[in-house]
Amino acid sequence: MKIIMKPTFTFSCFIILLTLLFSSCKKDSPSDQQMIQEEASDFKLVFGQDTTLAFTSLGNIKDPVDYVLSFDGTADIKISTSINLHDRLKDAIQIDRENKKIVIKSGLLYPNSEVSTINGVAIPPIYKVALRAVAKDGKLLAEKLISFVLQKSSVHLLRSNAESSDFIYTLFSDKASSFELHSEAARIAGTSWNVNSKGTDGETVKIEANSVVFAGTSGSLTQKDEKSYDLEPQLLKDGFPVASGKIKFIFIPAIQFVYGTYYPDLNLTVKYNYLFVDLQAGYVSKAPAFYPESYKGKFSIDKIEWNNKPYDNSNSIFSINEETGIISTKAKNDLPKGSYKLTVKATAKHGLEFTTPLTLVLE
Template sequence: MNVNNSRKAWIGLSVCFVLLAACQKDNFDPRKPETVSFPENSSMTYGEQLRVPLPEGYGHDDNVQVDFSVEETEDYVFADGSTLEQKLIKAVRYDVEEGVIFVDSRLLYPTGASSVTSGEVLPSQFIWTINLSTSARQDAGLGYLHVTIDPANVAIEGTEQDAGMAFAYGLHGEEASTFSLSAAEEVKKGADWHLPATEFVEVREGKVVFDPSVSEGKGEEETVVNSQPSLVKDGFVVASTPFRMIFIPEIKYLFGQYYPDLDITIDYSTVHIGLSNGYLSAAPVFYPEKYKSTFRLKTVEKDGASFDNASNIFEVEESSGKVRVKPSESLTAGSYKVYVEAISSTGLVFVTTLTLGMS
């Protein structure tokens, strides 16, 4: 075999190997980070902190590094020039000792919240891109954390709850009806009480105040006022509760007679009876009758001083409000004033008296 030809063949093979190696280097695809799974949707209430453990295999690595970015969430610019992206980055952190990601809702806002000033709406989800790296690998894992934040609740003192709505009853009258508002301290921080201004209701110094004119000229009709007092931070509602106020007609409650067509009242609240005799009064008037519910004895006085009714000599019929006096030789002559409470079907409590002169 010709030596020159062999040398040429060897040189040709060497060139091929060099070219192949160069091509492989140009097409080199670095190892991509593996996809790591976080909960599809994590939710919390404004004021809380969310705890999200790292995926299995990462949480116990002291050398793991967690980096956050928020390109997947649409940005928003606030009135002070700060952005939603900046707030999202500040609200999330990784705790090395616990191996847990924390999201602090107090540094954010409820998702999907509308601005009370501009009407603009925040995203329905906040999304963080999470890059995990270890000492062995720079790009070990990649995942996404989806979080929704619900508004917190506002408590309204002196109300009841029905299907998530606070409600209360009041009377048509000349005085304003007032209810105090409250919320958790972490919810109130940095927020102000807010209620869209209307003719009849407003928030004043942490209270919902209904103007007495709300029920003017309503007669025997009920007046319903719906409102939603809230806490607003940077223009966005962070806590609220729907509130329904129901004003009912003025209640006539007395021992006597009432003629609604003439608006005439006859008072029979003082009666003279024989000492030590039994007695059963007439039922008190409660008008409008549709609000009548139950009655109970509140207290008894004798000649202006408290009377010990431990023996239950004085009783009140629960269904009618009639006052019953049991025959008793222990009673002495004097004026006995019986205080009778009426609990209306709306939960309002009214008090009237029946005075029994015994001699």
């Protein structure tokens, strides 16, 4: 009897070949039957990954043969007061006799070695299942051990661009901040979110629906130091973790970005972002204020408008120093008179983006 594993879910594909070799035997002489058993072939699944194992019939057996599963090799722990692990195994692992397949639906099980948050019991470190070939009179003709390890699924942070991440920088806010979590295991019925997390000052964090939620921050958001939270969001099923991931949230002070001057002690901004200048002579601006300085990254011109209409800067008459944010124009250019509004973008060191206007008027 030969068993081949065929994944049916979109995870890494692998094939496991388990071969059972049997010699010819006399029906009424069990001692004459020779059965060659191989060592158990272990494989791994991720929670939610469904798999099939194909097997062949016994050779040289004329009488009807049935195939049954035994879970005696796996400890039958208590999942709840009314359900044991073997109950779950019987639902999750079944034989498709017509197609000679064993079907494993791992979403009905629990990752190995995980401990229940309800009763403290642990799932055995490996699942062991015996496939048995049984004659019509109940005689055991052959047995093959199938073993596998079920691992937890992953949890990530879902960004606005639909990409997943394990960390994020964000600004302090006086309103609640919400961040969406993603896990393939969330599609499995009966799962619910849980989170183990502490901030630098011991604040707890909660999960609502499928999002991590931080309460709003009171006080001056410009004077706060950076604050980080190390979270380990989990998906639980019947009290057992079935998915988890470590995610770092880093909150940074409100960014001040303006063409002008910022006085942090007073939290006061003086803007110089609407100026009458001679752009045709070759203008050079002052550097913008960016606070806190430690977060300053690169500067770029996002767009330019002339008299409220898009301006074509293909000749690069306007340029910017990406390190300092200083705007300049080529000397002796043919710029027509009017108002030039530049939208300047600052990309902070941690990837956050900010924009500020600078309007230059040529009379």
